[in-house]
Amino acid sequence: MNIDIKADDSPVTRADREVEAHLREMIAATYPDHGIIGEEHGSTGADREYVWILDPIDGTKAFITGRPLFGTLIGLLRDGRPILGVIDHPALNERWIGGLDYPTRFCGAPARTRVCATVENAILAATAPEMFVGKPAFEGLRQRVKLPVWGGDCFNYGLVASGHLDLAVEAGMAIYDYLPLVPVITAAGGVITDWRGQALGLDSGDEVLAAGDPALHQAAVAILKG
Template sequence: MSVVELGRFMHDLADASGRAILPFFRAQFGLDDKARGGAPFDPVTEADRAAEVVMRRMIRDAFPGHGILGEEFGSERLDAECVWVLDPIDGTRAFISGLPTWGTLIGLKKGETAVRGLMHQPFLAERFTGDGHSAKLRGPAGERTLRTRRCADLSAALLATTDPRLFAEGEEAERFRAVQDQVRMTRYGTDCYAYCMLAAGQIDLVVEAGLKPYDIVALIPIVEGAGGVVTNWDGGPATEGGRIVAAGDPRLHEAALRRLGA
C-alpha cells in the first residue's frame, strides 16, 4: 500500500469510528467503570467498544500481518513490524459530560517509531494528521498546514494538562508544579486536544503522567510534524507512554526538562 493509500485508509478508519461513536454523544448510553468502583474513576462507554471493534475489523481485513494495540480489547501480534495503536475515545470523561474535547486516536508504529498519526473529532468535523515531517488540520474551514509557535521561555508559555491528579503525590507532583509555577497560564481537561492545539500553535507546552501507549502514539507524528518535540521526562522516546512532555519550541522543551529534573 502506497503512502497515499495508507493515508486514505486512516481516514476510512476515522470515518467508520466516527459513525460508530456519534450516535452516543450527548445521548443516553451505557457506562462502565473499569476501576470497578475504585479510584480513580475510569469510565468506558458503548461508544468506545463499538468504535474499536469496527477499526480492528478493518485493519485485520486490510493488513492481516499487522499488529494492533487498543485500549478496550488489548493487543495482538505486537511482534509485527507494523502495529496500529488505537484509542477510540481519548477523553471519555469529556465525552460523557457532553464536552467536545475528546477524540479518536489512530496511530501506526513501525518498530519502535510512531510513523503516522490521526486525531479525529467527529462532532466538530476536525481531523489532525501527521507523519513526523508535516502535519495538517482538515476541518469545516478546509485544510491547512500546522506549525507550532515559537516560545523559548516558560514565563511566556501556555501549559496544558488533563488533570493535576495525574501526578502522584510527592516527587512527581512537585516536579510538575516546578514547571507550572513558571508558566503564564495553565489549562486543564484537555486530553488529546491539547497536543493538537500545540501542533496548531495555540498552546506551547503539555506535561502529563501515567499515559499508556494508546494515549500518545498517534499524537507524536502530529506534534513532530508541526515542528514540536515529544519525549518522556527523561528526554527519551514517548511511544511507551508514562511521563510525557511535549513542546512547540525545542528551547521550551529543554527548559521544561530542566524544571522536571531530567
C-alpha cells in the first residue's frame, strides 16, 4: 500500500483519492449543477445551492492498519445547511443514513439515541488523546463521565445515533469530517454542535460535540465552555 503524508501530517492512500474521484464522477453525472467539497480533491462550486461534502476514508490510519472502523462520509448541504448524511462502513457492511424529514436508519432499521441526561452517567468516546493537547476543557469533561473510551473515528457518531454511546467529542476536525454527521445525529434525536453549542456549518472551527440526549448536550457544553 502506497502511503503519503500530507501537509497536516495525516496519511493518505491511493484508495482515499480514488474513492473520492469515483464519488465525484457519480455526483457530477447525476447532479451536474451541484457543488462538491472533498478532502482529497478540493472544492468545486462551493457557492451553489446544493453542495456535497465528501470524506472518502475517515479513519485512514485504521484503514492502513487493517482495523475495520474506517468509514466513508457523504453529506449534502442546501444553502450551507446539512440536510442529508451518510456514515458507511464497508468493512463491516454497516451504514447510517439520516436527513431532513428522513429519520435516521441503521442498515435499513430505525435508529434512535438513548436517554442519558447527566454527564456522570454518560459514556464518552473520542478518537485519540492527542486531539486534545492544549485543550484542558476536554479533560474536565472526560474526568466527569461514567466511562471514557478511545478510538472509533466516525463509527462513534453512528453509535451515538443508535444509542450505544452518549457523547462523541473531537478536536482538530475539518468540515468534511463533521458536516456529514450532522443530519445522522439530529435525525436520530441527538444534538451535534461545536464545543460552544453553536450549529456546525462551512465556517465552523475544528471542535465537535455530539450527544444523544439534548439535556446531556447542554451539560457537556457548560463544562467545555468553562
